[in-house]
Amino acid sequence: MIKKTLILLVVIFVLALGGFKTFEYLALNSTVSDSNIPVEFKIEEGQGVEEIGIALEKDGLISNKYFFFFYTWKNDLSRKVQAGNFELAPNLTVPEITTILIEGENKPEIRKITVPEGFTNKKIAERLKKIDSLIGSQFEELIGCNCFQEVENCVCGKSFQEYDFVKNIPKGVDLEGYLFPDTYFIDKEDTAEILVMKFLNNFKKQIGGDLIVEIERQGKSLHEIVTMASVIEKEAKTAEDRRIVSGIFWKRVNDAYPLQSCATLAYVLGVDKPQYSINDTEIDSPYNTYKNAGLPPGPISNPGLDAIRAAVHPDQNDYYFFLTDPSTGEMVYSVTLDEHNRNKAIHGL
Numbered sequence: 001m002i003k004k005t006l007i008l009l010v011v012i013f014v015l016a017l018g019g020f021k022t023f024e025y026l027a028l029n030s031t032v033s034d035s036n037i038p039v040e041f042k043i044e045e046g047q048g049v050e051e052i053g054i055a056l057e058k059d060g061l062i063s064n065k066y067f068f069f070f071y072t073w074k075n076d077l078s079r080k081v082q083a084g085n086f087e088l089a090p091n092l093t094v095p096e097i098t099t100i101l102i103e104g105e106n107k108p109e110i111r112k113i114t115v116p117e118g119f120t121n122k123k124i125a126e127r128l129k130k131i132d133s134l135i136g137s138q139f140e141e142l143i144g145c146n147c148f149q150e151v152e153n154c155v156c157g158k159s160f161q162e163y164d165f166v167k168n169i170p171k172g173v174d175l176e177g178y179l180f181p182d183t184y185f186i187d188k189e190d191t192a193e194i195l196v197m198k199f200l201n202n203f204k205k206q207i208g209g210d211l212i213v214e215i216e217r218q219g220k221s222l223h224e225i226v227t228m229a230s231v232i233e234k235e236a237k238t239a240e241d242r243r244i245v246s247g248i249f250w251k252r253v254n255d256a257y258p259l260q261s262c263a264t265l266a267y268v269l270g271v272d273k274p275q276y277s278i279n280d281t282e283i284d285s286p287y288n289t290y291k292n293a294g295l296p297p298g299p300i301s302n303p304g305l306d307a308i309r310a311a312v313h314p315d316q317n318d319y320y321f322f323l324t325d326p327s328t329g330e331m332v333y334s335v336t337l338d339e340h341n342r343n344k345a346i347h348g349l
Contacts, residue, residue, distance in 0.1 A: 117304030177299025
């Protein structure tokens, strides 16, 4: 009986030791992801290891707060962590993070700008000016350049000529549509030109490979696709609705029938309205798709990848008209104009 008890205790000890070794291995070597994108992490004066560990886990920088507790306790580092602002990334291990919090350079506040899908260049510039007024104003000037086909007389055109898609922007059209929606970090040495190039580099990275091959196969230009996607982005919210709207709009383009997109009126007028008047639809602008058939000269917003994919892969359907219910946001589709007019009356439009 005593022998069996000793064996059981040995087994429990071995299992406990194995569990401890596994925990220790994870604490020393695990990371949250492969992402090396820096995240601002701030430690306030007086914060202890427990609060810091909880914050690290909450911010997605470590997978388990207890890994941080264990490592700092085991190595007697609990009182060596400094207060301040730090740059950390999800691909760092707990020891690497702890070293930065103890010995690493204390970083200034990290500046970043988040651009939602469908933001116009004007809105991006306005948001950037609140972060850095000088860079924001210079950024606005650069992205407003509309002489890309006259490079010798256009300073900003020269700056961005390494991008093929910029070279193909028609004369009179600026970088609207090509500032890819995402979160961008602004380093202290960044100029407005470098920041614009961060946007363009991201666009180039996102819009490549199979998408470019398919666009070329369809005989369309990237500018046409981005322009269409920018309208789809503002007209529809779900992936399914975007593909359906894309199918409708491409049919209208092929038929030389006006898109009649309220989103283009909002772009021209600079204001969103629940419903636009007859006078609004008659405004004189090449971007007014009530007066002009086909696509507008350029994008009316900066579309996300989902809208761009919808522009490339439209849904094949029989619809030719659609509306959005103002109270529910539901998209309602029609095959004929009579059906569309009935739906407008039903939905109070």
